[in-house]
Amino acid sequence: QLQLVESGGGLVKPGGSLRLSCAAAGFILDYYAIGWFRQAPGKEREWVACIVGRSGETDYVDSLKGRYTISREKSKNTVFLQMNSLKPEDTAVYYCAANEWEGDWCNENNQYEHWGRGTQVTVSS
Numbered sequence: 022q023l024q025l026v027e028s029g030g031g032l033v034k035p036g037g038s039l040r041l042s043c044a045a046a047g048f049i050l051d052y053y054a055i056g057w058f059r060q061a062p063g064k065e066r067e068w069v070a071c072i073v074g075r076s077g078e079t080d081y082v083d084s085l086k087g088r089y090t091i092s093r094e095k096s097k098n099t100v101f102l103q104m105n106s107l108k109p110e111d112t113a114v115y116y117c118a119a120n121e122w123e124g125d126w127c128n129e130n131n132q133y134e135h136w137g138r139g140t141q142v143t144v145s146s
Contacts, residue, residue, distance in 0.1 A: 023047040023135050025117050030140030033107055041102040041140060043117030050074030050093055054122040054131050055100040057091060059113035059142075068129035069115070072100060073122065080128045107144045114139040 029041040043055060056071040070081045070091040079091050090103040100117060118133035 023119065025119060025135060025137035027115060027117050027137045027140040030115060030142045032143045032145065034146050035108055035144055037107050037144070038103070038105045039107065039142060041104070041115055041117075041142070043100040043102070043137060045098045045100070045119065048119070050095055050098055050100070052121060052123060054120045054124070054127040054133075055091075055093070056118045056120065056127070056129075056131060056133050057100075057102045058116045058118060058133075059111075060116070060139075061110075061113040064113075066116075067113075070102065071127035071129070071131060073125060073127050075123065076125045078126045080126070082129070104142070107142075109144045112142060112144050114141050 024046040026044045051074050053074045057069040060066040072079045072091045093100045116139045117137045119135040120131040120133045
């Protein structure tokens, strides 16, 4: 059964960093695109970034380019989201999601069918 499990969230001070992990089980990254999303209290879910499992091509929401980096480690079947220079407005539940995909690129319009349960990120002093 296809499963995604996020980890790595927590409480961090403004300006700090966190690295989130999305461990995939039941499928191989090569045939999927993985996206990261976030949802802050009272706000709609926001697409953050994606990566193509096979090619490693990435895409980001413009507002987070330069601070967030998505990557994958095929041997661990895991996707990461490195978040730097964190701000209080980055506080949200972060989710990863998978879209069965063999294209060379990805973006927010991929149809993400499978979702993890999320990990809380809180940026506060």
